[in-house]
Amino acid sequence: QVQLQQWGAGLLKPSETLSLTCAVSGGSFSGYYWSWIRQPPGKGLEWIGEIIQSGSTNYSPSLKSRVTISVDTSNYQFSLKMTSVSAADTGVYYCARGRYFEFWGQGSLVTVSS
Amino acid sequence: DIQMTQSPSSVSASVGDRVTITCRASQDIGTWLAWYQQKPGKAPKLLIYYASGLNTGVPSRFSGSGSGTHFTLTISSLQPEDFATYYCHQTGAFPPFSFGPGTKVDVK
Numbered sequence A: 001q002v003q004l005q006q007w008g009a010g011l012l013k014p015s016e017t018l019s020l021t022c023a024v025s026g027g028s029f030s031g032y033y034w035s036w037i038r039q040p041p042g043k044g045l046e047w048i049g050e051i052i053q054s055g056s057t058n059y060s061p062s063l064k065s066r067v068t069i070s071v072d073t074s075n076y077q078f079s080l081k082m083t084s085v086s087a088a089d090t091g092v093y094y095c096a097r098g099r100y101f102e103f104w105g106q107g108s109l110v111t112v113s114s
Numbered sequence B: 001d002i003q004m005t006q007s008p009s010s011v012s013a014s015v016g017d018r019v020t021i022t023c024r025a026s027q028d029i030g031t032w033l034a035w036y037q038q039k040p041g042k043a044p045k046l047l048i049y050y051a052s053g054l055n056t057g058v059p060s061r062f063s064g065s066g067s068g069t070h071f072t073l074t075i076s077s078l079q080p081e082d083f084a085t086y087y088c089h090q091t092g093a094f095p096p097f098s099f100g101p102g103t104k105v106d107v108k
Helices: none
Strands: A003-008 A018-025 A033-039 A046-052 A057-059 A067-072 A077-082 A091-097 A108-112 B004-007 B010-013 B019-025 B033-038 B045-049 B062-067 B070-075 B084-090 B103-107
Touching: A003 A091, A003 A108, A018 A033, A018 A091, A018 A108, A033 A067, A046 A067, A046 A077, A057 A067, A077 A091, B004 B084, B010 B019, B019 B033, B019 B084, B019 B103, B033 B062, B045 B062, B070 B084
Parallel strands: B010 B103
Antiparallel strands: A003 A018, A018 A077, A033 A046, A033 A091, A046 A057, A067 A077, A091 A108, B004 B019, B019 B070, B033 B045, B033 B084, B062 B070, B084 B103
């Protein structure tokens, strides 16, 4: 069974950099897109971006200037970095497999507060 | 960007009811649409892909239809475990792969 386990800092100050990592186990790493999605408290889902094993990425235009997604194929992991965070970036961040997100990480609550 | 809308935003229903949720895309996305179910504090769960494909393990009371700009998710006979929020999600044109705002199904 495919499992995604994610981790990263949960409390940030404004202007700091958000950093999350997602480790994949139980299935193939190659041939899939690997995505990050977020959800502000009480609100809907927002797609952040995706990466494939080759390192090719696609980002949401609204976040592209602040977001970098990278991949570590040797460890079956991919990561999200988001710079210059503000309170508007507070929410639960999920990693997921594919473009139809069949498998998800458990979610990471990120709170941005001074 | 493709904008996704859903209606209704919420629906109150009883166990056994037939529930239909509509999703509309601002541009033609073919059948590049998925539906997700999310319960509080949990990650979303993929129900339907390619507009009408039933994901593995999803009960057959869930069905999806549509193409182009108009899509529906139908729950044929609502069960207690189906009270949740449902999101549509397009992958027909990117970036971004946009989600609908969600439809909450709660107890009447």
